[in-house]
Amino acid sequence: MAAATGSTAVLRAAQTFWQLPDDDLHAMVKLTRQVDRVELKFVVPTSAHQRAFEVFKIASAAPRRQRVYYLDTPDRLLHRRGVVVRVRSTRGRPDDSVVKLRPVVPANVAPRLRQSKQLVVEVDAMPGSYVCSAALRTRLGSDDVQRAMARRSPLHALFSKQQARLLATHLPGPGHIDDLAVLGPIEASRHRFTPAGFNRVLQAEEWTFPDGSRLLELSTRATPQAAARTAARLSTILRRHGLDLTGPQRTKTRATLDFFSAAPAAGHAGRTGPRPTR
Template sequence: MSVTSEETPTRLTDAQVGEMLALARDADSVELKLTVPDSHRRQTAVALGVDPLDAQIRQVYFFDTPDLALNAVGVVVRARRVQGRGDDSVVKLRPVVPADVQAERTSDNLVVEVDAMPGGFVCSASMKGALGPKAVKQVAAGSKRIRSLFSKEQRQFYAAHAPDGVALDDLSTLGPITVFKLKLRPLELSTRLVAEVWFYPDGSRIVELSAKAVPSEAFQAAAELRAFLAAKGLDVSGEQQTKTKTALEFFAAELTAAQPAAGPG
């Protein structure tokens, strides 16, 4: 169902390509992703003509237990504050086979997408929701409950896939992560290119480039993107990092370290 590039070469085998095509046929979209090694970050910014003053600022909050019980079963619960826009939230399930969420696909708010990156791919199902501009800030401040960020259908989606006995209001707040998002429109590409920089509290960063395509055009778009980046002298064969996993592990470790030690029995 999924392959991670930490375990595989940067090229998919024929069998993996076949599996990804089967998933993509039943998906709503394919997102092509790659992370840029930090050592190449400045070179990438120059090559793509990135101007940080054009970036949209976001704050991303995750919700999970201190031992990441949701992550262990492939459930991601997230909310975002977005500069100049209302907040939003999502309950995401990954990896997933599209047929497993067929009942929920009657909702316009459920999106099934295949993320493809060098050496790997994963299919996810995201139940999305729109919020007002202060909703996430109020929850982060503790004045409203976590469940207030999620619609009825999001709560139902969560209940169907989360571990038994773990309610939304039982979760810990993990974050925020500050994110700069830039939309680029290179003349050489038929699709828009998005650059995101995730700033972690320890000073580390992950830079991700992505482009979306309809499933029938995914391989053409991937070849076009690869050729474009190669022409810019950018290496796309490095080890890929996962933004969400990195954030969850960082904040979970922080939570565990902050818990008081058990007293003598």
Template sequence: MSAIPTYDAEQLAGMLAILPDVDSVELKLTVPDDFQRSAVRLLGIDPLDAVLRQVVFVDTPDLRLSSAGVVLRARRTQHKPGDLAVKLRPAMPAEVPKGFRDHQGFKVELDASPAGYTCSCSLTVEAPDRLVRKLMIGTRGVRGLLDDDQRTLLDERLPDGVGPDDLVVLGPINLLKTRFRVKGYRRRMVAELWVLPDGSRILELSTKAPPEEAFQAAAETKALLAGKGLDLGAPQETKTRSALAALTVPESERTAGDAAHDEG
């Protein structure tokens, strides 16, 4: 899950410098497509424990928010309220706008994977499912669903020339999420399976730890997953980046790709 011990000296120094100021550390690993079924079986993941979710991103058609380090996301969860999040990534703890650390729903988190690490801050606010659904089907705008602090956080990082009228809803993407435990491993793990518009799938395994336990958690998790035969050196892909790339593929290319797949 995490290759923290193989980070170079500069990476380790950077991580150690910010760990005391983050709220949590999330260790992540994406599993190659050809090993996903085996990973589910070897880790004892029961698909029937999974909860269905829908996710959309709000950005310009050419992803100018994402390019500026801003992720605006809305999410529906089966049998639960929806939520909206404004995430700044990367964002070091020292860059957190004044007054936000005490806001309920705000967090500063360090994500670590075999590919490296990044620090982000996000503000997530619950919203009625019916309103989030209206956003997803295009009958309600996103700005009215954000609270005042989220709008402030968003406005501070909006690229020049981008306004509310330039934003579009990208998605939805359907995914399954389940929490599970592995015998002999004390931390709870999470598995998320994202199904992208082109039919490809991303399986991400993750676990969280407080900052002071980050290296211990990384060592324990690495030993567990390596012992199960998972390739910790496999190419890594982030869910958000892959989803945005898939959602902004021109329709002509997507149709051509589907046709080629059908012919195959």
């Protein structure tokens, strides 16, 4: 454990961020030895959004603007099967899509998939919880997502052959990518900054849902070997600026699915009409 995360003292300091029972903490540390990277995430309480923007000067630079969509069956079967399907349109940059499996056991990921340069196996850790995922990504053209959402091209055009094969194993019966419902859009802005006393970049993602509600997530990435040191430093930075790590945490995916399940009429809740010709 020490070899993977640092000294016992560092692990204790990291625990102020992770806030996991001892058994879960040791299980997570063991898991990090098998992945490509660790991503530390913290969802800022709604009441502290303004404070976070001010103390970190988050809005001091122009953000990267994105429009995010999730795809699932109308009854959210993919999510229940541990599959996340997301596409993003980024202003001034290529669009992208991801098919993510979580939770996964790294040793159980198919060797052919594990060897793909487009696959990342990582542990996402936030205060009180963690999950291991395998994310298969592909880069798209700069207007591919907009074309698909405007129904000028089929949804399956947003995914590589490898992604489509992976997704097909989880779709129900004769289901097809083009039959999936679209949940979105969510307007997102991404800011990158380096707080004083922290030796790596933090990313702030502010997601705005169709009803105007917002989610603010701070995150940073680390190698498995540096995860504990990074978590300890991140905890110090957050607490120094008065951000409470003990409140409820909810991933962006979970927040999105909850939003559209509760209010399916909000925004663009899905595609209707005949499937595009393939």
